[in-house]
Amino acid sequence: MKLLLASSLALATVLGGGASAQTPPTRDPAQIQAGTYAVDPGHTQVGWRVSHMGFSNYAGGFSDVSGTLDLQPKTPATSKLSIKIPVASVTTTSDKLTGELKGDQWLDAGKFPEMTFVSTKVTPEGKDKAKVAGNLTLHGVTKPVTLDVTLVGAGVNPLNKKVTVGFEATGTLKRSEFGVKTYVPLIGDDLHLTIAGAFERQD
Template sequence: MKRLSFALAAALLMAQAAVSHAQSVPGAKDVSRVSGGTYKADPNHTQVLWSVDHMGFSTLHGMFGQITGALTLDPKNPSAAKLTIEAPMKGLAVTSDKFATHVSGNEFLDVAKFPAARFTSTSVDVSGETAKIAGDLTLHGVTKPVTLDATFHGAGVNPMNKAETVGFSATAKLKRSDFGLGAFAPVVSDEVELEIVAAFEK
């Protein structure tokens, strides 16, 4: 009985904490808060994370930041949304300077020659709070179709700058070799998993 009472109390505390958190943050998962117009990517709170398998020993992660771009939304016609994103390759963050130099060099990204990656949407298929965003990704001088599986995260007014803000997360998979980046495959996995967190401000 005591164990049951403790479990119930713990569950109630967790529920209260969740409610308190929801009431204290400015963003909410409420699509009615989204107004139409063009939003700019918030470079400080938008990240593109990637991961590859390294020799079967570990999964390596890296991140691109300093993202720019725009998202045009019409709440009455969400499938008409347009998205452009540009990620500067100099924004790469990894575990060490040596690794960063290796990935940025001419065996992989060749940042000096190809300073940015760009994604431009071609269609948006919306279903509730999720969407499939098809588009063209230009990376390492090669353009290929890529589809993002996106989820609405929240919307509201940022109290720091008073900007209307919307946030999303997304995942995608691509093959390095499709973009001329297949060095050391399959020792380093050809498949790359992407995880994107994005905030847009109006």
């Protein structure tokens, strides 16, 4: 028992020392490495929300996101972002609804398998925020959309040792303008997007 306790205390000391030595993420652009970053799909989430008959705000998500970020912290206006979201990855709390959303009355994932966003302009708003304008393609229709982006943090991931940067982006689009008109206005036309994005620097 004493040996087990001593081993546990030793392990805790080692882990505690490693954790305390880890440099916390920064929000200072001057300390962030420039370069090409790729989406970390396992830690990137795309959430969506619509009004459900005015009774509730119904939410779901997409996964398996891919894409690249050309990040230039010293000249953020020159940064570029490109994201791809597989439409068939849509999820909700209802299996029946999830299946319907993939069908041709809604997102039609078979015919339009990807939602994409490609930035056209980055406008900094302070050291850790920006408006990112770009072209969003959904359901075969491409329209301009602007995302409000906030830097969450950047640094070296203590587990895989990769340089990582994270952002949160929000934006709103009218789904009817992209040809997804089912049950409008009973089900809200405004589709609110939230992207929790993690990107890893490519060496």
